[in-house]
Amino acid sequence: MQNQRIVIVGAGHAAVQLVASLRQEGHAGEILLVGDEPGLPYQRPPLSKGFMKDGDADRLALRPASFYEKNAITRLDGVRVTAVDRAERVLTTADGERIGYDQLVLATGARNVRPPIEGADHASVVELRTLAHAEDIRKRLARARRAIVVGGGFIGLEFAAMAEAAGVATVVLEAGARLMARAVSPAISERFLSLHRAAGTTIRLDAAAARIEAPGGGAPDRVTLADGEVLEGDVVLVATGVRPNVELAQAAGLAVDNGIVVDGQLATADPAISAIGDCASVPGPLGTHMRLESVQAATDQARHLARRLQHGASEAFEAVPWFWSDQGDAKLQIAGLTTAADAWQPVGEDVVIGLRSGRLISVETINQPGPHMAARKLLAAAEPVSAAELAAADWDLRALAKERQGAAGPARPEAARTAP
């Protein structure tokens, strides 16, 4: 595949890691990076965190312009791809331009869901996914006294923590019974509920927004709840999750099921087309396909795909998922698959260990980087960690990780095996 032309649609974390890894793996052929946003590819996580505070867009760039020049990456920004002709191996852009490929990688990401709430698509209602959104929100917040957030997930809560800290009285409306229910254990939901309330944020659970009105002309926006109560705010953020950008793949006849379906090699049924990142539905550790919206999944998949494109198929993609969320002073870190747990073991207030069929499957920590790092090592180990083993170690993840490392002998297990 040495001199193949590789075209990547999308320019987020997955895409940029892929181009970097392709060159590191020795790919000498052409690489085109086609993104629909303007400017240099940037990091998304800080948009709802540090960027809200400092507004420094320069620090967001994943790599400087010189990186793309030095590595001979052709970067097309502000270009939207509208169709894939698989027979001809040609893309068509919104401007009618045609781009040929030998290998196509779809890293099209996801976009925010607009929930079925009357008025949620009003131009005055803000959403947060792109740098443009974040810049708009910063401007609006500077003049705001009250903010309303529809959705108690990661983005909504990170935003709420920033807004509240900036002196904007913030109300979070969560339609479900607990915060971040899609991704964390009940104990962690509960803990963050207290942390946000202690910081002054108003959190309303089981509070479904029914209608959003933005009369304009200096009048506040209004959110009407399902029970008829009306709240007023100067900024209304709708943050109710994302859905994968699969339209291009779907129109090209590729399988789509909550994401672009790929195999363990991250390939679609078309050997010339792969998919990575938020848009890709990848075989997971539980034997089902899953989509992971995280920097880690994006970059680990990118590295795996770069190796396959350059050196051919090897073992199937496998990586311990991990994720983080900064909410005020609380750094939440998640290792493994919390949603797959069938039992939870809290260890103090800031660590929750998830078990599935009596084996370690996830660890959630708050401001506990040591146990988080230990959890990642334990979850990556070939030998699963049993609940009995954890209990014997008094649920101390660090001690157990050290003990197991000690038992394996020196840092390199293969060396240990060949030693007399």
Next chain:
Amino acid sequence: MTKIVYVATDGSRTEVEARDGDSVMRTALANDVEGIVGECGGSMMCATCHVIVDEAWAEKVGPRSDGEEDLLDGAATEPRPTSRLSCQITVRPELDGLVVHLPEAQM
């Protein structure tokens, strides 16, 4: 501009001009220095920007920040006494000529 020197495990040196105020991690990424990943973007959430500060510079660079110890403990390469997360070292004029050694692995 402040000069930072990255030394790979094979002894090869990469000298770059860094912007004061940037971290030693961002400087490496900006200059395409292989061997520093910086997966979490400098949020102190991973340990993929591990460097070993050259002994001669250890004092000037200063001690580890809060929480850095725990992350280094989980780094892919066993930390050494002068190991730091390079996202936590801010480039400043008195670090002109700083030498950091890259570990065998970051992940």
